Amino acid sequence: xxxLPSGAGLLDIARDVLREDLLPALPEGKRxxxxxxxxAMAIVMRxxxxxxxxxxxxxxxxxxxxxxxxxxSGLNSEMxxxxxxxxxxxxxxxxxxxxxxxxxxxxxxxxxx
Amino acid sequence: MGLEAARIVEKLxxxxxxxxxxxxxxxxxxxxxxxxxxxxxxxxxDIRKGEWAGRHELVLRCDAASGVATSHSRSEEFTLLKxxxxxxxxxxxxxxxxxxxxxxxxxxxxxxxxxxxxAGHRLARQPLVPGLPYELGQNLARIHTLKPPLxxxxxxxxxxxxxxxxxxxxxxEYLDALDVAHPAIEWxxxxxxxxxxxxxxxxxxxxxxxxxxxxxxxxxLVAVLxxxxxxxxDPLEDIGWFCAKCWRFGAHDREAGGIGDREDFYKGYEDxxxxxxxxxxxxxxxxxxxxRWAVIACQQAARHVSGExxxxxLALTAHVIPxxxxxxxxxxxxxxx
Numbered sequence: 001x002x003x004l005p006s007g008a009g010l011l012d013i014a015r016d017v018l019r020e021d022l023l024p025a026l027p028e029g030k031r032x033x034x035x036x037x038x039x040a041m042a043i044v045m046r047x048x049x050x051x052x053x054x055x056x057x058x059x060x061x062x063x064x065x066x067x068x069x070x071x072x073s074g075l076n077s078e079m080x081x082x083x084x085x086x087x088x089x090x091x092x093x094x095x096x097x098x099x100x101x102x103x104x105x106x107x108x109x110x111x112x113x
Numbered sequence: 114m115g116l117e118a119a120r121i122v123e124k125l126x127x128x129x130x131x132x133x134x135x136x137x138x139x140x141x142x143x144x145x146x147x148x149x150x151x152x153x154x155x156x157x158x159d160i161r162k163g164e165w166a167g168r169h170e171l172v173l174r175c176d177a178a179s180g181v182a183t184s185h186s187r188s189e190e191f192t193l194l195k196x197x198x199x200x201x202x203x204x205x206x207x208x209x210x211x212x213x214x215x216x217x218x219x220x221x222x223x224x225x226x227x228x229x230x231x232a233g234h235r236l237a238r239q240p241l242v243p244g245l246p247y248e249l250g251q252n253l254a255r256i257h258t259l260k261p262p263l264x265x266x267x268x269x270x271x272x273x274x275x276x277x278x279x280x281x282x283x284x285x286e287y288l289d290a291l292d293v294a295h296p297a298i299e300w301x302x303x304x305x306x307x308x309x310x311x312x313x314x315x316x317x318x319x320x321x322x323x324x325x326x327x328x329x330x331x332x333x334l335v336a337v338l339x340x341x342x343x344x345x346x347d348p349l350e351d352i353g354w355f356c357a358k359c360w361r362f363g364a365h366d367r368e369a370g371g372i373g374d375r376e377d378f379y380k381g382y383e384d385x386x387x388x389x390x391x392x393x394x395x396x397x398x399x400x401x402x403x404x405r406w407a408v409i410a411c412q413q414a415a416r417h418v419s420g421e422x423x424x425x426x427l428a429l430t431a432h433v434i435p436x437x438x439x440x441x442x443x444x445x446x447x448x449x450x
Contacts, residue, residue, distance in 0.1 A: 033425070036426060037425065039429060043429075043432050062296075073294075076295070076296055077294040080288075080294035081294075083296055083299040083300050089447070090447070091447050094300065094442065094446060097296055097297045097300055097442055098442045098446075100297070101297055104435035104439075105435045105439050107435075108432040108435045109433075109436050113365075
């Protein structure tokens, strides 16, 4: 069994040190980069905490719409192809894409909106 | 490797002495922060004789050594600045263009140095100045007074007969060059295809007229920057790009670029152009703005992921794509049957 804190827990405390101790000590010209590092760490933390949940939701939603199983990349390619060809204009397609996007935003930028 | 201050002083002094036929002193050369594509250097030039006699606070702009290909060359950008300046657009006054690469090793031009802030996150948190969105609207209208054909801008090519259709085709081409498909962006492109309004006549569009590229000081516009994407398009493309939620820097209720009221911006534009803005058609171009930014974000992310250019900024841009996709979907929700 791994020691605690876990990976997400380590990132959390490391991010606190970066933001609270290091950031104020940085020259103005380096602050933006430090904020980018903190942002990257936060995204990784949320991905670790979410596990494969969002990816599973995406795969299931696309498989239901398309009617076959494939790799995530293959499913996205086929979905994109159908949409472009005008063969997927229906509400249920929009609903699935919306559900997928909501799941991704929860990891990339949960404060959006 | 970039240019060095000492070399700029030496070479530029020689060059300007030839051009002005008199003594010249170049001083205070400092590199300004800027993109990976161009280098900008602040410098002062003292000219002792001739029509340009006096002290000039200037910026020297040249391609960066890495030389990423962009749509316009420096001399084309210089011509765009000159043309815009003559049309009354607030831009850094262009002074001198040099295509002779024996001078500095690359092409460059000189323009007046303007001081102010472009930082979107800062402008979006400042108290509202109603005159500013009005002024930004006025300025955009002045850019749009430039209409094809203009011999000086022949490098822009012919105006597309249907700018929206041309943009949709181009963004699909960009997406096809990527390794990963993006159904939500495709959904947006499909909506844009089905809902395309009839084209209005093409005008000169800045095509990156947004908070972040507009220099402001004391609540006034001092310079419209970054002309490298300028081209003939539907004027509503610029209006939609400026107002789109993705360029409000978090100040979502300030619909004019995160710095003011949309109606103040519209009023400035309408007063200066004498034409009313079709509000509904702007919505279409705001969807287009999110799609365009999403496609560019995919390209930037791919530049990092492929190893072509390792960069934390590019890497993080990948994680802006989901919120752009969500916005595109929210703006294009189909009506339930």
